[in-house]
Amino acid sequence: MPGFGGKQLEMDGSIDDKSEDSPSSSGSSQPQNLSTVVHTITAVPTAIPNQPVQVQSVIQPTQQSVIQAAGQIQTVQVEEDGEGHLVRTDPDIEKRREILSRRPSYRKILNELSSAEAPGIAKIEEDKEEEAAITSIQTTIPSYVQTSAGQTIQIAAANQNELTTQGLQTITMTNAGQGAVTAAAMPAGTTIVQYTQGDGSQQFVTVPVSISPAGEVQAYQIRAPSSLPAGVVMATPTGITSPQQLAEESARKRELRLMKNRVAARECRKKKKEYVKCLENRVAVLEQQNKALIEELKQLKDLYCHKNE
DNA sequence: CCGGCGTGGCGTCAGCTGGC
DNA sequence: GCCAGCTGACGCCACGCCGG
Numbered sequence: 001m002p003g004f005g006g007k008q009l010e011m012d013g014s015i016d017d018k019s020e021d022s023p024s025s026s027g028s029s030q031p032q033n034l035s036t037v038v039h040t041i042t043a044v045p046t047a048i049p050n051q052p053v054q055v056q057s058v059i060q061p062t063q064q065s066v067i068q069a070a071g072q073i074q075t076v077q078v079e080e081d082g083e084g085h086l087v088r089t090d091p092d093i094e095k096r097r098e099i100l101s102r103r104p105s106y107r108k109i110l111n112e113l114s115s116a117e118a119p120g121i122a123k124i125e126e127d128k129e130e131e132a133a134i135t136s137i138q139t140t141i142p143s144y145v146q147t148s149a150g151q152t153i154q155i156a157a158a159n160q161n162e163l164t165t166q167g168l169q170t171i172t173m174t175n176a177g178q179g180a181v182t183a184a185a186m187p188a189g190t191t192i193v194q195y196t197q198g199d200g201s202q203q204f205v206t207v208p209v210s211i212s213p214a215g216e217v218q219a220y221q222i223r224a225p226s227s228l229p230a231g232v233v234m235a236t237p238t239g240i241t242s243p244q245q246l247a248e249e250s251a252r253k254r255e256l257r258l259m260k261n262r263v264a265a266r267e268c269r270k271k272k273k274e275y276v277k278c279l280e281n282r283v284a285v286l287e288q289q290n291k292a293l294i295e296e297l298k299q300l301k302d303l304y305c306h307k308n309e
Numbered sequence: 310c311c312g313g314c315g316t317g318g319c320g321t322c323a324g325c326t327g328g329c
Numbered sequence: 330g331c332c333a334g335c336t337g338a339c340g341c342c343a344c345g346c347c348g349g
Contacts, residue, residue, distance in 0.1 A: 257333095258320080258321070260334085261321070261322085261335095262319085262320060262321080264333095264334065264335065264336085265320070265321080265335090266318095266319080266320095267335090268334095268335060268336055268337095269319085269336095271335090271336095
């Protein structure tokens with residue numbers, strides 16, 4: 001029987017985890033116009049220490065460009081409700097909602113399975129290591145980004161010891177090749193930051209970046225509130241006053257929400273696949289047990305019959 | 310070679326759930 | 330009660346297979 005300990009389930013069959021297309025492909029770039037910008041970054045590092053973390057950023061991409069880059073084009077039927085909100089219209093949705101009843105989470109089901117039927121199976125628990133360490137990193141950026149394409153932001157750690165011990169060594173923000181990118185859909189001054197963790201997983205974060213007339217990137221803050229999952233950080237601009245900034249902020253929040261949901265959906269699918277594999281393994285084991293029991297019953301019957309004769 | 314079909318993966322939305 | 334996370338549903342795309 002495979003063990004189910006830890007966050008990752010161990011299964012007989014390997015799950016083909018294809019490397020995912022990132023919404024922002026990393027383009028080769030050259031930093032220009034060196035200056036120093038001080039950032040305050042609080043990040044949740046990976047569980048794997050001493051692994052470099054690469055950060056790639058796309059300066060002011062549009063939602064459309066992100067979708068295009070991911071190879072996904074969506075068309076959704078929508079209608080406007082009375083309050084100016086766009087809502088999806090599907091006549092079957094209501095019926096389905098009535099019919100469908102939700103099931104408990106896979107983790108719950110697996111835990112119930114393991115506790116009730118298979119004492120040898122360890123329960124699935126949250127990865128405590130990932131939750132435990134939250135790093136506060138003071139960094140300086142030796143270079144900055146302009147709105148033109150093909151540039152790189154390099155973030156150097158001011159406290160390398162701290163970074164190393166917390167599993168976050170270097171962050172490289174790379175402006176991707178921006179052939180299809182326009183500055184329309186994403187609010188001005190917003191950057192999508194994509195970074196690869198030590199375990200190979202990719203994370204994204206929207207970062208407000210204001211660029212001075214001289215072409216310098218202004219300081220901004222990135223922090224990781226406790227509510228965010230490991231690896232997801234949130235950037236907070238300071239001093240929002242105008243309605244335009246409010247709109248930008250709400251758009252940024254939406255982007256962040258979508259990103260988190262994207263990651264959550266990915267994790268959910270991964271978990272679901274593991275769950276299905278677990279069930280398949282259990283089926284195989286139970287079939288074997290059933291066979292053995294039938295065989296044993298046969299032998300006992302024969303024995304009993306021969307005794308009576 | 311090409312079109313149809315099945316399958317798998319992804320992003321997004323919506324609704325439920327559990328923690329605070 | 331609010332909020333963040335989880336997950337089913339949906340639509341889309343990519344890919345492989347198969348028959349014509």
